Amino acid sequence: MHLLRLAHCLVLAGLLAPPLAAQVVEESLARDPGPLDFIQGDGYEQWILQSLAGDALVGLSPAGQVVPRLASRWKVLPDGRLSFTLRPEARFPDGRRVEAEDVLWTFQELLRDPKASPTKRAILEGTTVGSDRGTPWIKSPRPAQRLLLELARVPVAQRQHPDRGSGPFSLRKESGAWVFTRREHFLKPQVDGIRFRLLPDGAGVMTALQKGWLSIGYPATRRQADPPPTHRLVTQPMHSQLVVWSRSGPAPLRWLEHWRRDAFPPRLLGLNARPSRGLWPETLGFEVRTIEAAEPRPEAPKALRLLYLGADEGVQKLLLALRERARRDGCDLHLEPLEQGLLVARLQQGDFMLACSSVIFDPHPWAVLEYLEPKGPMNFTGWGHLQLEDLIGKLQRPGDPAWRELQSLWARNPAALPLLDFQSVIWVDRRLRVEPSPLGLYLHTPGAAGWRWEP
Incomplete structure (x- = not known):
């Protein structure tokens, strides 16, 4: 058995270890992303491939601001159209310039092809x-500012070539590996390349990290704070929260807001979460707001019933801690675990008192409208307001008066409350400089093109 393990480790080392002279970043993928496809490709792993091999018209900075990418500048025309001036130096791998025809073909294919990425089709609807x-x-x-933020997720393909983009790296598929090599590009990538191996097993990732065979990796939760000497620990905020919806009005949420402050022991949270402070994600640029009420908080309810996803053991442990905190105020918080399909059905039917689920928000402030709009996919309570439609029509830049007024409407009568803000934990080779972001290491601009090796 020990000889077999040693042989396995030697083989893995041979597969993952880069040539000594190369400045290649070694990475892993948990799932096979499939062929690179800017029209039909979807999912997190595919987005990573597209971010390396492709360019959208605009990018998002690590802080989530719109920045130039394929387009060096843009403007809103009097009739409401967004017009883009393309960079003359942007080129596809065959040397051909990126032109307006490539942009039009990409967008038209996404709208025409029934198998096109649902994410991109929704953006272009x-x-x-x-x-x-x-x-x-x-x-x-959609408002121009919202459209710009969303177009950052729609890379442009070469006309008639859905597998060909203009990004800072070119892709070469090898047996069991996706190899990206830097190319001449306006972002001026500094690392020679990135090589991804398929490692679906978390134990395999941990072995590769501890042996120094991976430059970047996500460690097992129990080992997050203990990187090997070759790596350092990096945390990234995420556009993700643990949210509770209430069909019983804001009163239970006011108590949950009170309990979330001290319900979760740091040892239980680890590095992956922290108690939420406001009502909407701070990572999307929203200021911290608490529930506003004219009356003092009422007496704690004798009992509350909360539905949650039973298969998520981590969330279950956190909710047990919340139950203990509620008990100190005389409230019996009854936790009811459900399987995924049943939880979704109960939410959509409005068949709950309180219900809890993890939420990943799109990377722009308009994502919170899913709570508010009558047909919003997260409006499970029928929340509405007479001023809603008028305010939505006035929304422009985050922080403007319409956004602040909309947040005030929600604060006075919220239908949901975040309990926890999530963050990701990564081990990164000490010699490699990367820029963490709520968008991850790859999906912002410059993304991997901004990485560099240091002695």
């Missing part, structure tokens, strides 16, 4: 596209 003397434009029913 209701849009029209065209070009004016070589300058591409797009018109959408």
Whole structure:
């Protein structure tokens, strides 16, 4: 048995260890992303591939601000169209310039192809596209600022070549590996390349990290704070929260807001979560707001019933700690575990008193409208307000008066409350400089093109 383990380790070392002279970042993928495809490809692993091999018209900075990418500049025309000026130096791997026809073909294919990425189709829903003397434009029913933020997730493919983008790295598929090599590009990538191996087993990732065979990796929860000498610990905030919805009005949420402050022991939270402070994600640019009420908090309820996903052991432990905190105020918080399909059904039917689920928000402030709009996918309580439609039509930049007024409406009568803000924990080679972000290491601009090796 020991000889077999040694042989396995030697084989894994041979597969993962880079040539000594190369400055290649060694990474892993938990799932096979499938072929690189800017039209039909979807899912987290595919997005990583597309972020390396492709460029969208605009990018998002690590802080979530719109920055130039394929387009060096843009403007809103009097008729509401967004017009983009493309970089003359942006080129595909065959040397051909990125032109308006490539932008139009990509967007039209995403709208035409029934197998196109659902994420990108949703972004482009209701849009029209065209070009004016070589300058591409797009018109959408969405506000220009929101559309710009969302277009950062739609890389442009070469016309008639859905597998070909203009990104800072070119992809070469090898047996069991996806190898990206830097190329001439306006982002000027500094690492020679990135090689991904398929490692679906968490134990395999831990072995590779501890042996120094991976430059970047996600450690097992119990070992997060103990990286090997070759690596350092990096944390990233995420656009993700543990949220509770209430069909019983804001009164139970006011008590949950009180309990979340000290319900969760640090040893239980570890490095992956911290108690939420406000009502909407701070990572999306929202200021911390608490529930506003004219009356003092009422007496704690004698009992509350909370539905949650029973298969998530981590969340279950956190909710048990919340139950103990509620008990100190005389409330019996009854926890009812459900399987995924049944929990979703109960939420959609409004068949609950309190219900809890993890939420991943799209990387822009408009994502919170899913709580508020009548047909919003997270409006499980029928929340509404007479001023809602008027305010949504006025939303522009985060922090403007319409956004603040909308947040005030919610604060006075919320239907949901976040308990925890999640963050990711990564081990990174000490010689490799990366920029953490709520978007992850890859999906912002410059992303991996901004990494560099240091002695």
